[in-house]
Amino acid sequence: xxxxxxxxxxxxxxxxxxxxxxxxxxxxxxxxxxxxxxxxxxxxxxxxxxxxxxxxxxxxxxxxxxxxxxxxxxxxxxxxxxxxxxxxxxxxxxxxxxxxxxxxxxxxxxxxxxxxxxxxxxxxxxxxxxxxxxxxxxxxxxxxxxxxxxxxxxxxxxxxxxxxxxxxxxxxxxxxxxxxxxxxxxxxxxxxxxxxxxxxxxxxxxxxxxxxxxxxxxxxxxxxxxxxxxxxxxxxxxxxxxxxxxxxxxxxxxxxxxxxxxxxxxxxxxxxxxxxxxxxxxxxxxxxxxxxxxxxxxxxxxxxxxxxxxxxxxxxx
Amino acid sequence: xxxxxxxxxxxxxxxxxxxxxxxxxxxxxxxxxxxxxxxxxxxxxxxxxxxxxxxxxxxxxxxxxxxxxxxxxxxxxxxxxxxxxxxxxxxxxxxxxxxxxxxxxxxxxxxxxxxxxxxxxxxxxxxxxxxxxxxxxxxxxxxxxxxxxxxxxxxxxxxxxxxxxxxxxxxxxxxxxxxxxxxxxxxxxxxxxxxxxxxxxxxxxxxxxxxxxxxxxxxxxxxxxxxxxxxxxxxxxxxxxxxxxxxxxxxxxxxxxxxxxxxxxxxxxxxxxxxxxxxxxxxxxxxxxxxxxxxxxxxxxxxxxxxxxxxxxxxxx
Numbered sequence: 184x185x186x187x188x189x190x191x192x193x194x195x196x197x198x199x200x201x202x203x204x205x206x207x208x209x210x211x212x213x214x215x216x217x218x219x220x221x222x223x224x225x226x227x228x229x230x231x232x233x234x235x236x237x238x239x240x241x242x243x244x245x246x247x248x249x250x251x252x253x254x255x256x257x258x259x260x261x262x263x264x265x266x267x268x269x270x271x272x273x274x275x276x277x278x279x280x281x282x283x284x285x286x287x288x289x290x291x292x293x294x295x296x297x298x299x300x301x302x303x304x305x306x307x308x309x310x311x312x313x314x315x316x317x318x319x320x321x322x323x324x325x326x327x328x329x330x331x332x333x334x335x336x337x338x339x340x341x342x343x344x345x346x347x348x349x350x351x352x353x354x355x356x357x358x359x360x361x362x363x364x365x366x367x368x369x370x371x372x373x374x375x376x377x378x379x380x381x382x383x384x385x386x387x388x389x390x391x392x393x394x395x396x397x398x399x400x401x402x403x404x405x406x407x408x409x410x411x412x413x414x415x416x417x418x419x420x421x422x423x424x425x426x427x428x429x430x431x432x433x434x435x436x437x438x439x440x441x442x443x444x445x446x447x448x449x450x451x452x453x454x455x456x457x458x459x460x461x462x463x464x465x466x467x468x469x470x471x472x473x474x475x476x477x478x479x480x481x482x483x484x485x486x487x488x489x490x491x492x493x494x495x496x497x498x499x500x
Numbered sequence: 501x502x503x504x505x506x507x508x509x510x511x512x513x514x515x516x517x518x519x520x521x522x523x524x525x526x527x528x529x530x531x532x533x534x535x536x537x538x539x540x541x542x543x544x545x546x547x548x549x550x551x552x553x554x555x556x557x558x559x560x561x562x563x564x565x566x567x568x569x570x571x572x573x574x575x576x577x578x579x580x581x582x583x584x585x586x587x588x589x590x591x592x593x594x595x596x597x598x599x600x601x602x603x604x605x606x607x608x609x610x611x612x613x614x615x616x617x618x619x620x621x622x623x624x625x626x627x628x629x630x631x632x633x634x635x636x637x638x639x640x641x642x643x644x645x646x647x648x649x650x651x652x653x654x655x656x657x658x659x660x661x662x663x664x665x666x667x668x669x670x671x672x673x674x675x676x677x678x679x680x681x682x683x684x685x686x687x688x689x690x691x692x693x694x695x696x697x698x699x700x701x702x703x704x705x706x707x708x709x710x711x712x713x714x715x716x717x718x719x720x721x722x723x724x725x726x727x728x729x730x731x732x733x734x735x736x737x738x739x740x741x742x743x744x745x746x747x748x749x750x751x752x753x754x755x756x757x758x759x760x761x762x763x764x765x766x767x768x769x770x771x772x773x774x775x776x777x778x779x780x781x782x783x784x785x786x787x788x789x790x791x792x793x794x795x796x797x798x799x800x801x802x803x804x805x806x807x808x809x810x811x812x813x814x815x816x817x
Contacts, residue, residue, distance in 0.1 A: 258787060261649075266787075315656055317753075329753060331653055332578075338755025339632055342787035349752045350745070350783045361786060428667070432746070435666045436634075436646060436753045438655025466667045469678060470575060470583075470659035 184247060190303075190491030191230055191253045192296060193217065195270035198230055201487035202237060205249055205495060207307040211237070212487060223272040231285040250290030250494030251282060254299035254486045258341025263293055266341050292493040296486050298335045298344055300479075301328025303489030304443050309480035315439045318479060319346055319426070321448035324360070325368040325375075329437060335493075336437075346433065347372070351425040370425045373401040373448050380404045380418045389414055405451035419451075419458050427462025434463075434471035445479030452478065501564060507620075507808030508547055508570045509613060510534065512587035515547055518804035519554060522566055522812060524624040528554070529804060540589040548602040567607030567811030568599060571616035571803045575658025580610055583658050609810040613803050615652045615661055617796075618645025620806030621760050626797035632756045635796060636663055636743070638765035641677070642685040642692075646754060652810075653754075663750065664689070668742040687742045690718040690765050697721045697735045706731060722768035736768075736775050744779025751780075751788035762796030769795065 187210075190201040197214040204210060215233050218225045238245070255278065257268030263279030282291035294302070301318035304310040310318065314333060320326040325347030329336040336343045347368035348361050355365035357378075369375045377399050384393055391414040392407045393399060407415035430442055442463075449455060460476050467474070481488055504527075507518040514531040521527060532550050535542045555562070572595065574585030580596030599608035611619070618635035621627040627635065631650060637643040642664030646653040653660045664685035665678050672682035674695075686692045694716050701710055708731040709724045710716060724732035747759055759780075766772060777793050784791070798805055 327752075331648065336648055336754055338788070339757040339791070340755055340787040342751070342785055343753065343755040345752045345755070345785045345787070347752075348785040349749045363783070363785075429749070432666045432749045433753050434659070435644075435662045435664075436660065436750050437653055438657055438660040438662070440656040466680070468659055468662045468665040468680075470657040470662070471655070474656070 186249050188249050188491040189251045190487040192486035199487050203491045219272045227285045251286045252490035252493030253293040254296035254490045256296050259295050260341045261337045290494050297326030298328040299489035300485035302492045303485040304479050305330045306492040309477050310443045313440045316441045317439045318443040320446035322446035325372045349429045367429050371422050376401040376404050423458025427459045430463045431466035434467045438471050441475035443477050443479050503566050505566050505808040506568045507804040509803030516804050520808045536589050544602045568603045569807035569810030570610040571613035571807045573613050576612050577658045578654045607811050614643030615645040616806035617802035618647050619809045620802040621796050622647045623809040626794050627760045630757045633758045634756045635760040637763035639763035642689045666746045684746050688739050693718040740775025744776045747780045748783035751784045755788050758792035760794050760796050
């Protein structure tokens with residue numbers, strides 16, 4: 184009898200649900216709105232109802248469901264405590280106890296969404312087959328996930344993998360969303376790339392394709408850099424410098440087999456990898472210098488995959 | 501019937517052997533010379549012979565020995581491969597297979613000595629009761645060990661915890677032993693503290709107690725700093741700045757419950773912790789800001805303890 188898994192990626196606007204075979208094959212996926220009223224108390228039961236409907240429509244028995252995994256946009260400890268999640272209206276509680284109730288299943292597991300995305304990439308994505316890896320997601324912000332022996336490192340405060348908040352610049356005058364100044368996120372996120380580009384454009388009189396673009400995006404910056412635009416390449420070099428430096432520090436801590444770069448900014452591809460790799464190889468401890476630097480491959484589905492991987496015994500690694 | 505463990509800490513000059521009860525009580529310890537001839541091929545059999553003698557003299561049967569753990573001054577992977585160890589004349593080989601032979605026991609385990617020292621502190625030392633911690637050893641060099649869920653993180657190349665080689669200064673002109681320039685070790689090791697003190701003394705005309713000391717040591721620098729010597733305090737502040745910064749980066753990666761500072765330099769005590777803590781609290785991501793910063797307590801015996809902990813099921817945590 185076939186066995187199935189559900190991977191649930193809870194976001195601030197929608198919840199993505201993935202319906203998987205136990206070997207990681209995605210059979211179906213859908214989204215439901217994230218109901219944040221009453222401090223988000225309906226979110227999990229809405230998901231349970233939606234999954235219930237799916238099971239019925241597929242003629243599957245409850246006994247065929249191995250488990251339910253869940254990614255959450257906030258810190259989650261190893262033992263399932265959510266330590267507050269502003270986007271959802273959630274305070275501190277044990278989400279795994281709640282999941283066991285609403286899904287009527289004992290094999291439930293939750294983790295932070297960036298960590299879960301890393302696990303998904305490790306399970307069936309760009310990091311498949313690696314025993315240890317660190318994923319860095321360059322999106323609106325910069326997130327990360329540390330995987331050791333195919334397991335998430337959650338951290339004592341659920342804050343492992345918060346690589347975006349490694350401080351890289353001492354004399355920064357702008358503040359990061361976290362309250363510090365000079366975090367990696369300020370230079371390596373999509374927002375950061377645009378901000379740095381504007382800073383460089385305004386402090387230079389040099390010609391640049393970027394000057395003619397009204398609403399500048401990170402993609403514009405990388406596209407111009409690929410076409411040889413000097414100022415755009417300066418912005419890419421700044422990203423490469425700070426990200427490469429942080430990765431070298433990460434290596435000194437956990438010495439991963441590979442780094443996986445994901446998120447919207449990673450669509451820039453080889454120009455980004457090259458910029459990072461040059462700095463990384465120069466600054467990393469020699470034993471870790473040959474760590475692979477790879478691109479993530481699951482895109483926005485990584486969280487769903489990783490959530491399913493949380494409750495899957497049959498890892499492919 | 502009582503059960504026993506042996507913890508073996510292999511150094512370049514001597515091998516320390518600890519004879520333990522399974523609950524971590526040290527019953528006896530001794531040292532034998534490290535015979536490096538013939539590429540160190542006699543080291544493990546010398547240890548086995550020495551332990552054999554001990555067992556006989558104590559009237560213990562082989563069946564009472566739970567296992568043999570070993571710390572090595574070089575990189576060791578999770579599956580027991582030594583990746584070369586210059587100090588001992590060793591090349592690349594699987595030390596656990598060799599240990600199983602010479603000790604005639606299947607419960608054998610080896611790891612890098614700095615990592616093993618961290619595990620020892622976690623078992624019965626300054627980090628007892630912590631589920632995750634990062635130990636930083638400030639000695640002649642700067643070593644480190646990362647413990648997650650009471651287990652060593654070894655790293656893909658056996659180089660996890662090599663925190664001394666995190667690059668902290670971009671414009672350093674002196675080189676570190678590792679070949680890079682600007683590593684933490686250059687400012688936070690005993691050697692580094694002395695070097696920085698000399699640099700500051702020669703670049704300033706200000707009076708300092710340190711000027712009258714012929715052969716300056718790190719202890720002299722801390723003693724003078726405690727007595728209010730301004731230049732000595734500048735040296736301590738430099739150490740605090742770079743070490744605090746690196747610890748903040750480490751937190752972004754693994755978010756440990758605590759940091760443990762060990763090694764000769766850590767004998768300086770609270771003046772060191774204070775210097776580091778100020779910077780750490782300022783630069784760490786807010787969720788990790790309250791990580792404890794503690795002193796190691798086992799001194800030079802930490803490696804022996806940790807080696808025994810490698811093969812002990814009965815962890816106290």
